[in-house]
Amino acid sequence: MGDEKTKADIRDLAAEAGSLTESAYRNIRADIIAGRLPPGTKLQIDDLKSRYGLSASPLREGLARLISQGFVSAESQRGFRVAAMSAEDLADITLARQVVEPAALKRAIERGDDAWEGAILAAYHRLDRYVARKEGQTLENFTEFSDLHKGFHVALIAACGSPRLLDEQSRLYDQAERYRQGMMQNFMVIGHGVLMREHKQLMDMVLARDADAACASLQHHLGHTYEFCYGEDAAANARQTAPP
Structure with missing residues (x-):
């Protein structure tokens, strides 16, 4: 009985440690993606302990995960920093x-069933309703929009049958999210129709099972963030996005 209780206690402690590490990882990542921890910010453990109410061990483990995902850089003898942003980095992500x-989309179109189609329609509806409500406003809660937007893109490829493709899509999406914030502020002000037009066209191609057209449309769609941030019209885009 004593051995069983000891094993149960160990499992409970391990689960608690894992939960704290997950909390550290998610909180720091959310603040990086939302821009609350800007590129180049030094991430000192004592500061993070105060900020998140966590001890050093889960914070270090969370930072290690963020290093592997490209959100944080480790400097020899100098600790951790939020990873830099650059045109080269976004070009590579794109x-x-x-x-x-x-x-992943091609495989999903080949394999998807009625439930997959229904999930796409539902994800689009949630995103469309949110954008319509926020039309003409500045986007104060980027996380809420981001979750809905990512949910739509994940729904498109959910039937691909490859957990690794899904994981990689999620990781790359999150890495691009830091760059996307200013772009989305701009589109919210411009209006609902501009933002949702391509998403609707893409959804219609997918539901029609036109794999070639859908994949070509998705490739084009994914290039918008780079063009907005670093393309020929980047300076004009920045002026439009800046507060008055």
């Missing part, structure tokens, strides 16, 4: 997404 997501 290239990877343009390889991974159309491949």
Whole structure:
């Protein structure tokens, strides 16, 4: 009986430690993606302990996960920093997404059933309703929009049958999210129709099972963030997005 209780206690402690690490990881990642921890910010453990109410061990483990995902960089003898942002970095993220997501989408179109189609329609409806409500407003809660937008893109490829493709899509999406914030603020002000038009066209192609057209449309769609941030019209986009 004593051995069983000891094993149960160990399992409980391990579960608690894992939960704390997950909390550290999710909270820091959310603050990085939302821009509350800007690129280059030094991530000192004592500051993070105060910020999140967690001890050093789960914070370090959470930071290690974020390093592996490209959100945090480790500097020898100098600790941790929020990873830098650059045109080269976004170009690489975009290239990877343009390889991974159309491949996953093609498989999903081949394999998807009625339930998959229904999930796409539901995800689009939730995103469309949210954007319509926020039309003409500045986007104060980026996380809420981000969750709905990501939910739509995940729904498109959910039937691909490859957990690794789904994991990679999620990781790359999150890495691009830091760059996407200013772009989405701009589109919210411009209006509902501009933001949702391509999403509706893409959904219609997918539901029609037109894999070639849908994959080509998705590749084009995924290039918008780079073009907005670093393309020919980037300076004008920045002026439109800046507060008055």
